[in-house]
Amino acid sequence: MKNFRSGFVAILGRPNVGKSTLMNAMIGDKVAIVSPKPQTTRNRLMGVLTKPGFQIVFLDTPGIHRPKNKLGNYMVKSAEDAAKDVDAILVVVDAKSGVGPNDRIIYQNAAARRVPVVVAVNKSDVCSEEELLKALSAFSDAPEQVEILPTSGKTGKGLEELVDLLEGYLPEGPHYFPEDMITDQPEQAVVAELIREKALMLLEEEVPHGIGVEILSFKKRENQDLVDIQATLYCERESHKRIVIGKNGAMLKKIGSMARPDIERVLGNRVYLELWVKVKEDWRNKMSVLRTLGYE
Numbered sequence: 514m515k516n517f518r519s520g521f522v523a524i525l526g527r528p529n530v531g532k533s534t535l536m537n538a539m540i541g542d543k544v545a546i547v548s549p550k551p552q553t554t555r556n557r558l559m560g561v562l563t564k565p566g567f568q569i570v571f572l573d574t575p576g577i578h579r580p581k582n583k584l585g586n587y588m589v590k591s592a593e594d595a596a597k598d599v600d601a602i603l604v605v606v607d608a609k610s611g612v613g614p615n616d617r618i619i620y621q622n623a624a625a626r627r628v629p630v631v632v633a634v635n636k637s638d639v640c641s642e643e644e645l646l647k648a649l650s651a652f653s654d655a656p657e658q659v660e661i662l663p664t665s666g667k668t669g670k671g672l673e674e675l676v677d678l679l680e681g682y683l684p685e686g687p688h689y690f691p692e693d694m695i696t697d698q699p700e701q702a703v704v705a706e707l708i709r710e711k712a713l714m715l716l717e718e719e720v721p722h723g724i725g726v727e728i729l730s731f732k733k734r735e736n737q738d739l740v741d742i743q744a745t746l747y748c749e750r751e752s753h754k755r756i757v758i759g760k761n762g763a764m765l766k767k768i769g770s771m772a773r774p775d776i777e778r779v780l781g782n783r784v785y786l787e788l789w790v791k792v793k794e795d796w797r798n799k800m801s802v803l804r805t806l807g808y809e
């Protein structure tokens with residue numbers, strides 16, 4: 514019998530190319546939140562795929578971009594750090610929006626790390642054949658050992674082949690995580706992310722990018738299948754606070770009622786969710802707030 518193999522794979526790419534969706538699809542569960550807005554993922558997140566014979570620990574990373582504040586610096590650094598000491602790097606590009614100079618830089622930096630690199634030419638479900646060929650040909654000068662693969666995190670196209678390829682790069686190793694564990698995120702961090710995901714979905718323009726979520730209290734009621742959760746949504750301006758609360762509290766209520774079922778599914782408990790909104794000016798540049806919100 515073959516020995517068990519395991520290892521780490523960093524997922525790198527520009528914001529919004531579909532890194533988190535791809536990781537969730539490979540794992541078959543939702544580990545990372547997803548939104549149509551760029552720069553959704555802020556922290557390095559682990560997603561664990563365990564199959565008979567192997568375990569892949571994915572490191573989903575924030576999209577690599579030119580940072581505009583300290584939170585941005587942190588996000589880019591955590592993506593770059595994730596690429597160190599891994600067994601393979603998965604670079605994701607978006608076939609629909611096309612492969613640009615920034616994708617090339619990310620790819621070249623990955624290739625320079627001397628670990629196996631796979632390029633997922635993603636969103637192949639929504640691009641034309643011509644767009645797909647163009648995106649694939651952007652890597653025609655890649656050395657033979659770099660694999661280029663059309664994928665779709667939405668339809669699952671190419672994912673089996675992708676996992677097979679990555680499995681081939683794993684060294685012999687232990688179960689780093691128990692079989693039933695799919696992320697390294699503590700429950701409270703997952704809950705905060707699910708709330709932030711709904712804010713990203715429902716709010717427009719610059720408001721959602723200035724949202725940070727802090728869990729104030731998280732208590733299971735004794736002998737009851739119910740968890741009381743209080744959370745604060747931080748935003749950067751009074752005018753944003755009014756938008757997040759909405760007319761007669763309608764927006765905040767909507768964020769809460771969309772987040773609750775997801776949280777209940779993750780916790781396996783009923784949830785009583787209370788949300789508050791506070792202004793913390795320019796918090797994305799304040800180390801103390803970044804620390805409180807888990808962006809260390």
Ligand SMILES: Nc1nc2c(ncn2[C@@H]2O[C@H](COP(=O)(O)OP(=O)(O)OP(=O)(O)O)[C@@H](O)[C@H]2O)c(=O)[nH]1
Nearest residue numbers: 529530531532533534549551552553554576666667
């Ligand atoms: N049609 C299509 N849409 C996709 C696919 N993958 C992701 N998307 C959509 O693209 C958007 C961004 O997806 P994410 O998975 O959040 O992208 P990301 O690269 O993790 O984004 P950041 O966190 O900003 O770095 C979401 O609206 C997804 O639903 C895909 O394969 N096909």
